[in-house]
Amino acid sequence: MKVISDIQQMQAWSKEIHRRRKTIGFVPTMGYLHEGHLSLMRRARKENDELVISIFVNPTQFGPGEDFKRYPRNFSRDKELSKSCGVDVIFYPRARDMYPQGYKTCVDVEDLSNVLCGASRPGHFRGVSTVVLKLFNIVQPDAAYFGRKDAQQAIVVEKMVKDLNLALRIKTLPTIREKEGLALSSRNTYLNKQQRENAVILYKSLQTAVGMIQSGHKDPRKIIAQMRKMIKSRRGARIDYIRIVDIRSLTEVKRIKGRLLIAVAVFFGKTRLIDNAIIRA
């Protein structure tokens, strides 16, 4: 397994792979790998000749006052985990090379970027789509793998890839959860024991919503009210949003119908957790 930090070197490596008519699977990450990342890496390993992951805590997708500085990092542990999943290259760039002085270019996926998490975190998805595009241009993958936990991210990236005619496929894989249901996230490390127990309510409220829809409820407001009640019952939970949206446009639905994304964001202390469920009604 190689670790490549140099952008040109990474591009040259990928170019040579393509010349040999081999495929590259790519898992972009911010590191501090957990079983969610590993599930993406294992799938990418199976489906491609070569497997590249990137580890880069991208400053431009964090807002002022967010957790960029304290975001958890552990490169030597990430390296071991990557090796165990059969990674061929870890692309591990420096921020000053990704955004040199005078950097000016950004990508925007309109409409999809300013709702849900984008409403709470202005500029977040601009940062995400720009860095993901840069990483795609550097790594030149045939397929890139994202977790369904960050559903809006996957939807924004998929739309960007389609709109900009990038020659690669986006694969979005199911959220990996702890036994009790908490979605895996590098940010779970911020939670104390009690917060971690209480955070299970995100998953439980989503299960309740899915159950209500499956049993025929049609009014999103009633479903959201029930979810709100459940989440509020947990000590220290502060709701950022609960939304039921059309999965393509991400606009709120007035009536339960079609393919829907039920998305929640909840603070426990300073830690903001997200989770979601997808259902066809």
Add this chain to the structure above:
Amino acid sequence: MKVISDIQQMQAWSKEIHRRRKTIGFVPTMGYLHEGHLSLMRRARKENDELVISIFVNPTQFGPGEDFKRYPRNFSRDKELSKSCGVDVIFYPRARDMYPQGYKTCVDVEDLSNVLCGASRPGHFRGVSTVVLKLFNIVQPDAAYFGRKDAQQAIVVEKMVKDLNLALRIKTLPTIREKEGLALSSRNTYLNKQQRENAVILYKSLQTAVGMIQSGHKDPRKIIAQMRKMIKSRRGARIDYIRIVDIRSLTEVKRIKGRLLIAVAVFFGKTRLIDNAIIRA
């Protein structure tokens, strides 16, 4: 010579070329080819194994009230000219395939896009950088060729390529002029005989500016005043802007120093013409 309209087919063609370790030179155009385009094609022909041009009058870089509908088109003549320059593929997409319903993604090169022509034509360079990025992703060139006549366009595209880590080189070639000095442009076809004669003043005013700088003038206001006086002397000339800017930041200089772009935009009737000179002072 092939004409390819289908995006996937174009991508597949380019992918196969790269697998054979051959290079692709690319000249993006809006068609109605003139000697300026042909000079780019000839250079690209020399420097690459394969030569692709695109012909696409991109709707998103025209503002409301601009000349999108009447922009001159002559595909069969363009085909003949392309053949004579040794073009291998004309990529000739349909607007509905480039921007299908629900299209949402755009690219912005900040600061460089809202000055000079960008100030007069809001959204123009967003349209340019987005379509050029799409074309690059479809054609996958090793080098792309632009004319210095559209200096700001070349500067914006070059910055985008660098910032987004696109694996290709941008080459900007000198403006091709008529004998008297008028810069070639597809839009010259809009001019009547008298307008065409008067339009030579753009080039003459630029020559005067260059002469003043070479003879030691240091105050851009005095140089611009002289240019303004010359251009205004021509019947029907309406100045959009005259600027002397730093060639990297495109910001106006207070004193003549360093590598400078002298840029002018002037209306004759409804026709907006641009021209420029580059000088190191």
